[in-house]
Amino acid sequence: MKLRLYTAIMLLATLLGSRAQESKEQHYRIWFDDKGESACSIERPLEFLSPRAIAYREKFGIAIDSTDLPIAPARLQQLSALGARILAVSKWLNTATIALDDPSRLTAIEQLPFVERYDPLGSPTQAGGTVGPHLKKLENDSTSPYGDAAWQIAVHNGDRLHRAGFSGEGMTIAVIDGGFLNADRNPRFDQNQIAGYHDFIDETMDFRNGNSHGSSVLSTMLVNDSNLFIGTAPRASYWLLRSEDTATEYPTEEDYWAAALEYADSLGVDVVVSSLGYTRFDDSRFDHTWADLDGRTSFISQAAARGVAKGMLIVVSAGNEGSNDWKKITVPGDVDGLLTVGAITTERKPAYFTGCGPTADGRIKPDVVALGAAAATISPEGNLQPKDGTSFSTPIIAGLTACLRQALPQLSAREIIELIRQNSSQYLTPDSLMGYGIPDFYAAYRQGAGISTVRPDDSPLRLTYRGGSPVVTIGTLPPDEEKITLSIYTLEGAIMAEYRLPEGAELALTDLGKGIYLLSARSRQHCWTQKIQRL
Template identity: 30%
Template sequence: MRKFSLLFVVLFALSAAHVSAQQRHWVHLTDDAGQGSDWRGRLEDAGADIAVHSRWLNAVSVSADIDVLERIAVLPFVRAIEPVRTWQRAERLPAPLASQPERSSPYGLDYGGALEQVELIRVPQVHELWIDGTGITVGMLDNGFRWRTHEAMSGINVRDEYDFIFDDTLTQNEDGKDSWSQDAHGTVTFSTIAGFKQGMLIGPAFNAEFYLAKTERNGSETQIEEDYWVAGIEWLAAQGATIVSASLGYSTWDDGTGYRYENGDFDGRTAVTTRAAVEAMRRGIVVVTAMGNEGSSRGSLIAPADADSIIAVGAVDFNGDVAGFSSRGPTNDLRIKPDICAPGVSVYCANKNADDTYERNNGTSMATPLAAGVAALVRSARPELTPVQVRDALRLTADNADAPDNASGWGVINAWDAILFHGMVISTNPKLFYGGGETIVMAWVASMSPVLESNVRLHWVHPTDGAQETPMQLVSPLTVAADGSGLYSATIGGVPEGNEVRFHIAASDSRESRTSPYGAPTATHSFTAGESRTLGAEHLLPASLTLHQNYPNPYLPAENALTTIRFEVPMPGGQVRLDVFDALGRRVRTLVEGFRGVGSHSVDLTGTLPSGIYYYTLSSGDSQVMRRMLILR
């Protein structure tokens, strides 16, 4: 009786609204539907045109008039019927292109016009650790994506795309089908998270893999229907996406199909997209969604931002102040929203008008891909984290974490603190420098607990000699983290050019042991002997032959077993000789003789040299540098 009472009420309301044949409705199925019953065939026999089948919600959306709905309602496998709601994007608001002064980048990557937006949330500092989204799959939900030819997007690793409106695999505008502006919104949001063009635009997760889902069709009111959103996120999950960025949201419509705050609909359980977002989280996906641009009134948020355990994003300007348009919480069940904030005012992004043009936009739809990009960095650094752990890393390191509220939530995110929140990290994209038959492998290890330098090791497989293990040397300490954090390097030699080398890096701090990539030795990095990969690391390469002062100096053998001499070799590396001379100019030691690759090196001096002044010289080709040391016995 309860089932039929519910259906009667729903159908009475639908009849009163004069349902049109083109309006879609959700048909919720009983739990045993599909177990031997031909529910699909029986729905079609009743006159329904099935649009979307959601396995997560155990429901289908159908196009049907009131007569068809009445026939469907009495089928034994039908649990409930409700309208498919219509939606609206968290629309971007154009901003003047020249509204922000552009500065030169002080980092290894040149962010161009995007510098201020990524700098506010400390993305460049994470990129400096060579953590850039490697190994992470991100799904995008939007209205279309013109990415194939734009200079900042053509190199993005897009694994697949799907258009749920026209049921094909092209998400950019299609002649005769789409309006000119159809793919504009998705283009700007996608470029914000993933764009890469040195000196113009670099997004937080530029090295991730992406799947693109076109789930809305622009109309006179920019209408979206929620069943396509559900179909899109289920498809992204099936492709293996572990992060989803959705700059879409709720709007109230005159036909009464929208959800309303005053009706208690934003309680984390009512809206269909909210329920789908929660299910995605349960399946291990970090869902990042826009709060909306409905203004500062209480409860102005949009669905699915009301979902629990997902990340709802508000917008701030470059001063960190909440934008006036950014929607506020709380949810109807009084949970704080938004979860976090990111830049959403004057955000720099690609423009669809030409392949080399850019624009600035405002909106929580612009803040969302920046926040999703930071979530991707956190998961790239520590892939084992659950969605709630990723959310906690972002919330508990944000700048309002001590007093969260319904304007900014836990505050403006901090990518650097977020990646270190759960422990030690290692570069997910180590750099390679090749020269003279040797490959130098370099990676950062960072932790807020002391790193055990002797435990940082390079494990690699020689093509003929098998497994090898090489200690990695700390060549550049990281002063903003715990002792032992910094840049480590090791050299792989004896591999003929053209051979593949698989490797992983292992490290330990006082709390844990980790590898890069995560899951090693089953998972490995690899390179082909003879290649170099230096993107983002060029500024670390010495410009000239450099010799540093030995340490300690003076050298007292009675107190110190050795003194260390550090030196740097410029690209592309070369034959190097390091000699020690006494005060009369006589060579007393040769510490280094042979090829050394580009980068930093060190050598220890030990032994029985008598007290006195000594000179040590570093020479390579026509270059020579000299320093003085004092030995006291």
């Protein structure tokens, strides 16, 4: 399908230049004091929003306001006349990101009456000296074959959601990433499901020489081949949006990402998924700090927060920094109201690399987790390939989230996210590694649809004490249930142990130290929680 550009976007596109191939340009973020005289009006929203986006706003009572208006083209033209090359524009945050090959021109730009301030962003092409190189780390690839994606869907009861008739049909997912190598000709991709694409760095999307990261991300959702595997949203439509320069790491990429998010909003997509996150840059002067992880300090997080306020359902990765000295989640995963996804192994334990929380202001992050260690993906050539990273746990969740939106169209983005949290494995005892745990999307659907999800008062857990140690016996389980997962937590939410037990099993918890603990049991559709004490 050909890319549809709306009037305002077409005006902007004429001012955006392609990236310089080899340059010592300096990048700057220019903040405007107001929107100026926009050529568009909130009374005529079709000039800058699609009919689908307008219908979505009306459905959930989200106002179209001045922040939705494109920045006046005359302002961008004045910047260009002073030698600036326009790289990205944010109508929500009222900024333009520019490149200057002669930094002395900044003085004249700063004196323009509508310029409030500017932020220096450095250069993507760093000279030698005190600035050290930053090796871009996307994911570690493996060339070994991988069977199928059954486990990574079944652990969330996603297969049951599909069988209930919800595979993403009618849903549109925007994928913001760093490149989509061969996405237009991958033999496993149905091209009819790719609604369009846009590159926010270069003039055209390079499907022949671009990075493959976004293609792998897309494959976990899009592929519908029972001979290999079925993705988490195999009947959805997809927009491919490139905002990441995978050759370097520099702050301007946050501005490209913001522009891509605004573009996705103008399209009226149902879910945005992005496996990109930022902490440190090639030029360490621009590095983020832990204190920045408050959901409102970094530019990318400000943009994501504005997207949340406009009703967008945004799913982002927690990042792969858990095994290095950063440890924490990456931005924009710190934003309240979006879904931040960490990674687990097939043993349902946190992957060693998954970024951890909490946020700087003490909120639980990540929100949930999915398989990110040897997750099934499809290579650009159409072959099965396991890959590690929250980059792949994130689209697994995003695809199922789109299916849940299909099943529950009356719910807002925030209501969908809360429903996912409530039906996750450690909702009552969230922690900084797995958040609220492993979501059960079929249980979330049943709860959201008002179907009686059985959570019987009669717990199958039978508790006795033997020599001061609690002994748990698994009584009669509900119909169609063969085993339950039994987890032991401290009152602070740290997991002590986990077991899979059949009906009739007895477990003596003799290894517990003295104190009070939480006992959580969960089956495919049911959950029970109670306190126990080691005397």
